Amino acid sequence: MNSIIVQREGNVGVIRFNRPEKFNSFNREMALELQETLKSFAVDKTIRCILITGEGKAFCAGQDLSEAIDVNGPGIRKIVREHYNPIIKLFRSIEKPIVCAVNGVAAGAGANMAFACDITLAALSANFIQAFSKIGLVPDSGGTFFLPRMIGFQKATALMMLGDKVSAESAFDLGLIYKVCADDQLQVEAMSIAFTLASMPTRGLWLTKNLLNKSMSNTLEQQLDLEEVMQAEAGETYDYKEGVNAFLEKRKPIFKGE
Numbered sequence: 001m002n003s004i005i006v007q008r009e010g011n012v013g014v015i016r017f018n019r020p021e022k023f024n025s026f027n028r029e030m031a032l033e034l035q036e037t038l039k040s041f042a043v044d045k046t047i048r049c050i051l052i053t054g055e056g057k058a059f060c061a062g063q064d065l066s067e068a069i070d071v072n073g074p075g076i077r078k079i080v081r082e083h084y085n086p087i088i089k090l091f092r093s094i095e096k097p098i099v100c101a102v103n104g105v106a107a108g109a110g111a112n113m114a115f116a117c118d119i120t121l122a123a124l125s126a127n128f129i130q131a132f133s134k135i136g137l138v139p140d141s142g143g144t145f146f147l148p149r150m151i152g153f154q155k156a157t158a159l160m161m162l163g164d165k166v167s168a169e170s171a172f173d174l175g176l177i178y179k180v181c182a183d184d185q186l187q188v189e190a191m192s193i194a195f196t197l198a199s200m201p202t203r204g205l206w207l208t209k210n211l212l213n214k215s216m217s218n219t220l221e222q223q224l225d226l227e228e229v230m231q232a233e234a235g236e237t238y239d240y241k242e243g244v245n246a247f248l249e250k251r252k253p254i255f256k257g258e
Contacts, residue, residue: 020056062108
């Protein structure tokens with residue numbers, strides 16, 4: 001059985017974590033398989049949006065601890081360096097939007113991967129847990145970077161130290177996710193958003209994503225200068241010209257992602 005299921009739905013590349021008997025916890029095989037799939041989608045011009053979700057009752061329970069404690073396994077440092085760090089870097093550097101549909105528990109690295117995606121939806125029954133402190137570890141997969149910026153230092157610190165379970169509705173209220181869906185509507189709504197994004201100006205969406213990435217560390221002056229540069233770049237795209245012409249001609253634009 002493959003650790004992930006890869007599908008194509010039109011211009012959407014779908015990735016499904018597929019270790020349901022292990023609550024989709026990651027081992028080395030799964031992490032490397034995900035990285036290769038993301039790299040493949042990144043260079044495939046027919047894929048204009050990526051959707052990530054899980055099979056079974058869980059989205060992702062984080063690291064498979066049986067591998068982490070295996071004396072013949074990769075070891076914790078190698079797991080972080082070679083498994084999770086590359087995944088988060090790919091999430092943020094792929095020049096296409098990534099939609100995440102959290103269908104169940106998202107714990108540890110699973111939660112932080114969900115928070116690193118561009119647009120994250122969750123089923124009403126889903127929950128998020130910064131489980132690291134429960135076993136004496138520290139948050140990884142970008143958790144200490146994204147959470148304080150998303151919800152502030154106090155709340156991020158409390159969630160990380162106490163390991164509280166956060167319901168989907170609470171995650172929405174905190175600003176951790178975009179939307180909460182009824183369990184039986186999650187995949188439908190997530191795919192609808194993915195299809196919408198896949199039909200939009202892909203280059204412009206990437207420039208927006210890149211600006212958001214840079215805003216994490218830029219000053220206001222630096223960000224204004226970068227907006228100027230990237231706006232000029234967006235203005236040179238086919239999709240910009242098509243969007244303007246469609247507006248003037250009072251018709252629906254047909255974007256190519258170029």
